[in-house]
Amino acid sequence: MTVAIDIGGTKIAGALVHPDGTMTATTRRATPRGADADGVMAAVAAVVADLSESPLWASAVRCGIGSAGPVDASRGTVSPVNIGAWRDFPVQDRISAELAEHGADLPTVLAGDGVAMTAAEHWLGAARGHANALCMVVSTGVGGGLILNNQLHPGPTGNAGHIGHISVAFDGEPCVCGGRGCVESIASGTAIARWARAQGWTPSDRPGSAGDATAAGVAAAAEAGDPIALAAFDRAGRALAAAIAATATLVETDIAVIGGGVAAAGDTLFTPIRSHLAAYATLSFVKELQVVPATLGTHAGLIGAAAAATMLLPSPSSSS
Incomplete structure (x- = not known):
């Protein structure tokens, strides 16, 4: 036990x-x-x-x-x-x-919670059977972890695989970490909602938003066809795709598993990720890279700790 x-x-x-x-x-x-x-x-x-x-x-x-x-x-x-x-x-x-x-x-x-989620998904979830995997949590922040050669790879301080702070926008906005153009500053739930509102989206007058000004509200509006909401998720998906491809190119992972609250948007998030991935994962050894949703949900924290x-x-x- x-x-x-x-x-x-x-x-x-x-x-x-x-x-x-x-x-x-x-x-x-x-x-x-x-x-x-x-x-x-x-x-x-x-x-x-x-x-x-x-x-x-x-x-x-x-x-x-x-x-x-x-x-x-x-x-x-x-x-x-x-x-x-x-x-x-x-x-x-x-x-x-x-x-x-x-x-x-x-x-x-x-x-860390991203490393725990990675361990859980490799043991019993969507990364099971994959010797080399990147697992991610996309929520109010963006975190992650790595499986390399069937081993959890947390790094010396436990932060290896922290994909949220890979820079994907050379002239991007400052990130809370002190960097610039980080994945988290573009693709977190907070960032998605903030960007959509800055472009003029408001939940009160957009179809499908149900008055929700968070990323969940933006996702609902995107599902209803709102162009700003769709653009917000396309922007987030592109940032995630660039970081996933960079990680796969560096350490030859063959699957990226994405969980967290933003991943609950389903195809609204995964379709743009997969579409943009084709433009970034171009080398022969990453062309078959899969991007799939996590499967363990709220149980990932405890299962992952174990x-x-x-x-x-x-x-x-x-x-x-």
Whole structure:
């Protein structure tokens, strides 16, 4: 069994994950708003306490922690954008201490949410069977991770595969990361909605938008044929296609799996990605590159935390 903890801006979830990926004793707490660092950690501790009450608790051999980022896996710290109280917070050590408090002195692994999603999709999702894959989360931000030679490749600090901050627009607008023309500044849900509004789109007078000024509203308008909304998704799809092709050319991935809230737009997003990909993935070894939706949805965080721990930690039988 693997203890899995998934930490995000709205919820903190936990589960005991079986070797086949099924989950037992799932539990969750709301991520505290306005709390200090220890107040947020108290919610994590409550999740660990819930899990420890399971009769299967004693069979756990490892723990995987997936967290919103930025993360620094080399130091076991996180500074999630949506958890303001945590800056360089030593979450790995703190969770290890909680596990020990409940009689489970387990090896732990910390992974960013993009890396966790990648591990999940390679284990049980759309990247299963692919030795080399890029997996992405396109939501309020854009993140990702890499599978190379059937191994999770998080890099020294756990941030390898962070495709959202590849620059695809030489003279593009400044990005929150300090760069310019990053994928995230064009293709995140926030960026899609911001660009559409700047071009004159408003949800109140456009068909299909249902009064929603977010990327979901833009997607609904695009499905109804709104030209500005369609252009917003075409622009996002082009940025994603350029970054996907660049990554595939660099490390020879043969599939890109895309999840996250923006991916829920379906063909509204995937059709322009695939169309533009043909103009960027032109070399013989990337021409067959596939772009597909993720399949694990809301379960990816917990399954991914467990998968990352399984992939990155030695199995108990191999340690001495």
